[in-house]
Amino acid sequence: MKKVFWGFISISLLFLADSCRFDNSYKEIDSLRKHFVTPPDDARPGVYWYFMDGNLSKEGMTKDLESMKKAGIGSVVFLEVNVGVP
Incomplete structure (x- = not known):
């Protein structure tokens, strides 16, 4: 049971870390979109x-x-x- 719990925690932390990694790229995409339109x-x-x-x-x-x-x-x-x- 402990293996399942720690496995779940590990996978959750990996997904959380991966989602935080792209935070700045969205800002760059928004900047590119703004400068493309105007x-x-x-x-x-x-x-x-x-x-x-x-x-x-x-x-x-x-x-x-x-x-x-x-x-x-x-x-x-x-x-x-x-x-x-x-």
């Missing part, structure tokens, strides 16, 4: 933004930039190119 600005995706032959307006650019920010875009490479589009 990444810092330097980790957000960027886009190339082309305007051809000066076809742009202040209002249109403002709307585009606001939409990009709302979509989570972190950076823009602005290029005005001359390709012969009227």
Whole structure:
């Protein structure tokens, strides 16, 4: 009977010790999840933004930039190119 009792105690202590071991990993997973959902600005995706032959307006650019920010875009490479589009 004593063997069964001490065996039960030993197994219980092993399970308890094992469950305590993962306490910090849950915090790390929560931190990773938080930063994945709302990444810092330097980790957000960027886009190339082309305007051809000066076809742009202040209002249109403002709307585009606001939409990009709302979509989570972190950076823009602005290029005005001359390709012969009227």
